[in-house]
Amino acid sequence: MTQNHVPGMETSAVSVLKRAVELDHSSRFQESLVCYQEGIQLLLDVLKAIKDDSKKAHYREKIKGYMERAEQIKDHLTREKEEGKYHEQIKISENATGFSYDALFKPYISETLTEVWVEDPYIRHIHQLYNFLRFCEMLLKAPCKVKKIHLLTSQDDGENSSQQSSALAEIKQSLQSQQVALDIQYSSTIHDREIRFNNGWIIKIGRGLDYFKKPKGRFSIGYCDYDLRECQETTVDVFHTKHTKTT
Structure with a gap:
């Protein structure tokens, strides 16, 4: 991916992750998990392409936060499914x-x-x-x-x-x-x-x-x-x- 593609990928990532957060707040966890996973992947692609170290650090921190939330949702869904409460x-x-x-x-x-x-x-x-x-x-x-x-x-x-x-x-x-x-x-x-x-x-x-x-x-x-x-x-x-x- 070239540097020229980065802004478009960033915009896509922001859009998908914004949707993930909205779904998360609406307790639509299964849907939000799919969006978190897509958004994280897009941010990882952006991370590979950017050269600026401070930007890299910023995105690493963002990715870490979204990954932690995605894991929490995954654990929550697994528990609910196991207990038959979903x-x-x-x-x-x-x-x-x-x-x-x-x-x-x-x-x-x-x-x-x-x-x-x-x-x-x-x-x-x-x-x-x-x-x-x-x-x-x-x-x-x-x-x-x-x-x-x-x-x-x-x-x-x-x-x-x-x-x-x-x-x-x-x-x-x-x-x-x-x-x-x-x-x-x-x-x-x-x-x-x-x-x-x-x-x-x-x-x-x-x-x-x-x-x-x-x-x-x-x-x-x-x-x-x-x-x-x-x-x-x-x-x-x-x-x-x-x-x-x-x-």
Whole structure:
């Protein structure tokens, strides 16, 4: 890295670490830990590139402080997980942005994740089917080795029933080409919405995967990038269990 790149890297580090501190103060510890780790790595890269000794000393001190806080959070999370007490709540406000599936699920995805269960009664209409497809794409791009995805939803018995079954069949076939199996089950009594990861995380979203607002137009910002798409108000509850249900 050249000296010319340092200011940009410094700006990025400050931005990520500012977010880490905000999340930390909001008791969103798992998310803050991810940001602390990213920010620390950026500062370490800056440290390698700068020549000024006083600046180096300043950054070493900063890194030390952030590392100590990250370790405290890691210990706290480990204790809560071990005791089965972990519960975090994220409130998505009306018209909020920055809550794409990548952003929301990233803190809970790890290399040990291989199997996912999605229970959502509303994977029926075209935009909901696309939501599920985007969720699957997010898992394929994430740093994990997902081999199986289970979907439990309700069957559309109206005029869109063939659209639902053909779309899910296409998603299944497409995932198969990526060496991921999709198991589809239907229930007429399903009501709750829940996503379970076999690394112990359970994410319950009030609106399920369907918490995005309809874009204002096909060429409006947020149509393609869901981090820029406005959301509907909903609550996300995150739990951790050592004994994840497998059925």
